[in-house]
Amino acid sequence: MKIKILIITLFVLISGSISAQTYQKTDYGVKTVINSENIDIYFYNPSTVRVLKYPQGKSYSQKSLSVIQNPQKTSFKLKKNGDELLIKGEKLDIYLSLKSGKVSFATQKSILLSEKEAGTVFTDFNDAGIKTYSVSQSFVLDKEEHIYGLGVQQEGKMSKRSIKLNMVQGNTDDYVPFFVSNKGYGLFWDNYSPTVFEDTPESTMFKSEVGDAVDYYFMQGTNADGVIANMRSLTGEVPMFPLWTYGFWQSRERYKSQDELVNVVKKFRELNVPLDGIIQDWQYWGNNYLWNAMEFLNPGFNDPQKMVNDVHGMNAHMIISIWSSFGPNTKQFKELGKMGALFNFKTWPESGSEKFPPNQDYPSGVKVYDAYNPAARNLYWKYLNEGVFKLGMDGWWMDSTEPDHLDFKPSDLDTKTHLGSFRKVRNAYPLMTVGGVSDHQRSVTSDKRVFILTRSVFAGQQRYGSNTWTGDVVASWDALKNQISAGLNLSLSGIPHWNSDIGGFFLWNFKNPLENPDYRELHVRWMEFGTFCPMMRSHGEGYPRELYQFGKKGTPVYDAIEKYINLRYSLLPYIYTTSWEVTANKSSMTRALVMDFAEDKQALDINDEFMFGKSILVSPVTQSMYSKLIDTVRVADFSTVKSKEVYLPKGVDWYDFWTAEKYVGGQTVKKAVPIDIIPMFVKAGSILPFGPKVQYATEKKWDNLEIRIYEGANGEFTLYEDENDNYNYEKGAYSTIKFLWNDKNRTLTIDKQKGTFPDMLKQRKFNIVLVSKDKGTGTDLSKKYDREVIYFGKKINVAL
Template identity: 65%
Template sequence: MRLHLILLFLLIAINTQAQSWQKTNEGAKVTVDNIAIEIAFFNPSTVRIIKSPSDSSFTQKSLSVIATAQKIKLVSTQLNNILTVKSEDMVVKCNLVSGVISFYNKAGTVILNEKENSASFKPFNDAGSNTFTVEQAYVLDKDEAIYGLGQQQRGKMIQRNLTLNMVQGNTDDYVPFFLSAKGYGLFWDNYSPTVFTDNAQGTSFRSEVGDCIDYYFMTGSNADGVISCMRNLTGKAPMFPLWTYGFFQSKERYKSQDELVGVVKKYRQLQVPLDGIIQDWQYWGSNYLWNAMDFLNEEFPDSKKMVNDIHDLNAHVTISIWNSFGPQTKQYRELDSIKALMNFNTWPQSGSTLWPPKRDYPSGVRVYDPFNPVARDVYWKYLSKMHGLGIDGWWMDSSEPDHLDFKPSDMDNKTYLGSFRKVRNAFPLMTVGGVYTHQRAVDSSKRVFILTRSAFAGQQRYGANTWSGDVTASWNTLRNQVSAGLNFSLTGIPYWNSDIGGFFLNNFRKKLDDPEYRELYVRWLEFGTFCPMMRSHGADAPREIYQFGKKGDRSYDAIEKYIRLRYSLLPYIYSASWDVTANNSSMMRALVMDFAHDKNALDINDQFMFGKSVMVSPVTNAMYVKPVANGRDTSMAEDFSSVKTKETYLPAGAVWYDFWTGEKFAGGKKVMKETPLDIIPLYIKAGSILPIGPQVQFATEKKWESLDMRIYPGADGKFVLYEDENDNYNYEKGMYSTISFDWNDKKKLLTIEDRKGMFPGMLQSRKFNIVIVSNNKAGSENSFTPSDKSITYTGKKVMLKF
């Protein structure tokens, strides 16, 4: 009898601990130990988890998430103390006693668990506002590979066993999102300074300010599926114009309009392709006129003529703009009148343009508040005059923004949305978004193109390409760019690049006269050929091709070769960009995206796929220099006495072809490739159909009337050739065409399907030259042996047997 009473009391105790729950349209709400928990499905594969103290009240509106919850079929049940909410793609379980959330795939296998008792709300006074420091931890598998978290210059591919202090900086762009090789992603939706920690105790996010814990869990069958979820949540990536995939030349800085236009003229005289020229800072004059968005420097006397001259040379100009203003600018006065300027030290700190800065003559430059919609209007009001000049793109520098001589009280600055601390990391999202939305509102004839130094979740929807900041040139830095760009792309933001050659040359005393630097620059440019943007830029020495010699010189010839290779790949690149826009794909692809099944590929930090066909293995160490004693000094000298090699891993599950020779390799092993200065290892996956475009001086010089189509046999394959008007937003109205190429490897049959769609100026007839690649039948980057078959294609289905 006594035993029965004890059991009865235990059952009563357990049942009273278990909390009641409420069914909602999106999932469920429950309160456990004074913590309110909401499970809200946005769609079958994405769920939002919100936790807060049950006695708190707040309004939580995301800056990153623009999707709204869909009405979907959910099944909610309770068994013992476990609440289960099931969609067609996943299962979420909440322990009604502990409050722990667990995520399962539709097969019922657990994917991720919260760590027990890890939800934390510590009271925090945020510049007079009572809120919390919030934290949540998770339990990952011991050997689970995760990626993303933005861009870090650490050289790590897998983001485990580390601590990241996530505050946007010059060379570190943080996005609190990670993607697991298990096929899920987690987005921590908070904009305040955040610490990400992964160690033996767990994996956690801790944000300095938050009214609640707010995160999204999403599941996909692979990395592409997870990134698609993230884009569906935070915004699709629009198309860039075709010219932005050509070659850009820049430096810090062109000091007159004659110098700027002269660079374009020189490229045209040398017949080296070029599409973009970039004007860096101080075209506005003194630092007291910082970012006036006007050509007030006397060396730029006729800005309209400058822009017209560049356009007449069939090139495009991008201009530097900042997120701060000097005290003598019109913007400063107008923004100050609405209290939309913040007070902390930023760049430049001196009003003088002399170097080093004269700090006793402070510039008075202040950062503006992009969280204020009126401030964003003011920003565009003045920038619109530059738009009216015909400027083609915006280089939004210091979009973190620069924050010098940091003091904790700086974070108490008031923004339109609360303290600067509360919204710090979303600064780039808001300032870039302000320019994009304003330009889209007034002009559909020219696609928005923004080059920016920082980013946050959702920024892909704003026509922006992020670069890796003012990095210092070294071989280690070059190597670290690979993993930095790949992890950045794995947050769902597909467009990234770096300063080819590195911004600062501090490590090279002789600058361009240093043979090791010339080798580094060439290798960096080879890597840049296979980034979403190919842009040469830096301080301390000019980087134009003619600074590296003349035709016949090793460095010059290698640079020209890869610029030309970039242009020959434009049909492939532009089609890949359509795949990004239409299908949420990624252009620069970590190996986990296509080879998650191959554990040997998951942590490789110096290889990647460019599009879904081309494996790129950049050379990231010096090969052709040797030290030479010169008295007390030791310098480097060129040494091309022997050809060096690089080892590349070819993932299992595919057959591979050497791009340069056509030699075939089985996957799942390492191969060696000779790497003279003008060769980096490139391998094409079997089943690929690779279009090679015409040789041009600029991207739109020739229509793609005759394309060489290389077929790499050994697997079935498909390629979709995308074409439109190359600029404007008519593609959003369906004004574009696609042509699908399907290769049946067993039958050796190529089917070119009916063309779908149309647009003004579309080619009605064209030539396709088909080559079945094999050993010694791949040729160079520009041409190869005569085609196996050439056909005239008029838009109707064609079947070719080989």
């Protein structure tokens, strides 16, 4: 971006052998040359600063793929002290060494982060015939500092200290070069090429294979929420998902006919088990030479319009698998080939034969398309719209958005894209392909909110209505535990919607898994964890995962699965309001403990607990407890109830969700965990709404809600409602009702309803429950109320 240079040029004399240097004050910051490096520092807002460094004599004008915010004029002052220039902003102080070029960031209280002395390195690099650089920048972190984010990794770590990451998008590892510190700042490294992140006791470094400049953003936010708010302002806000997306989803790899898919929905309805989403995985298009044709060419799908209508007729929704690649016999392949928008490296599937392992004698010829090319994205949507969306499809399962890159060779990265070499833009591929579908759907309708389930992610992707799953993980107890930190760190990367394949995708570790007591227990525990993720979705290959595959009603495993699906639906008023907090107030749905308890040192590196919204603490069970070997045969044994230790963060009191037993924070407690119990604790002062028992999310209006109050502190909760789909909320078509609990006076204030939307409830009942051991516990709605309130939208004070 061109920055207007003011007429005034300040001359600064510095000591030593270095001659006189200049710096220039611009509308947004400072521009200078130090040691043959251009250094541009400018404010994007009072809390966010961009730093650019590039060799003298070169220009740099790259348009960011992630950043969509423009810099804002911000008040700041300059003050020189010897060899140091202070750029004093409204919220941030920036120190620039006029001798070395080192940049430091501070508030009035303390230094937050400093570049390492001589930590900027440019190395000549030939990028597919283009002379450029490899670039790196090192920083110095405090010894006791914790950092989080950097996308999705499967190593089970919350804090990202003392690690090295080779950041290239993969199936089960997604990379976002952004981290958040418990000191209340964040750093976004704006580069899309293969990048190494490494943290050692001496320094913390980003090193990218290709870059015309060191280009990063520093943001201060006081706490993690504030930092993430700045990252969202910089790279895009989160749109609302439809209410139905927060219900329960069922899929498998794969439904082989439309009858099979429709019958799954029918079975759920017959069993009176809630379901909102069903997913059709790959090969509905037929053979691999027709890969991703975006048409129902498989004879098992002879009437796709009827299939979609049948699903909708049972009040369920359907999304469908689409890929980033095309088979050689598809129309898309031929048209993309003519425009030079296909990549030549090997991708999945390898063989035209559907048998496994792949038969290399019959190569599939499938190629990845150039999602960086606007014309290619237009063509992608044209066929998707005509072949699938017009049937009434409700959303997209965008698989292989890394994309799959098999038999990798370094020369593959020389592949030409619309934006230069594939090497230069490699990690931004998911952002481009997901963004292409999202933008096009928004351009044709505002009646249906964009919903995209995707396997890979990059910075800024939260603006595209996408939910990232953690990849095709191999089922194990360690894998279950690893999903917790993987998802939480994605949330701490500014991207709040994520999920995992409940039960694990591959079942290689289990013999006869559906009959294996250890796997059945694992599946239940994964289901319990999935209840508290932004999306609750059961999926996997090899063996079907519908709950009726795990027994019948009245058996422990079946009953536990059913219990948590129903709990998910009871929590929908809380979940949908939390979703609104994400959109309206830049919040996060799943919250690492650092977000709410940054002052509690014991909470900073816990990798198996999190907050779901701001009221509910969840601690999933991640080890086997109820299966054992007897004479080489594994059997289930529920005769002895086991327990799990749970740390309750200090500073607040906690209620056991199941028993209402109250605990003081700052201690570790033992919680009994029979197969159907996940440790859940609710903060004192919380107000939780519970919805009606339903078979799908919108079956009943929220005209009769149970309102649970957890005494011991003042609290508030704002119930959000809208039309459950479409984008009219962006025009103000929604309502909010604020609940305020005064603990000292034991008074609940239900404030005046604000806002309006079509068919909004004019009257409703709130069943108020002060939670105690005999009421307001567990999943069943209370039969005892402290007060029943008929509410007409006017302010009410309820003394309890």
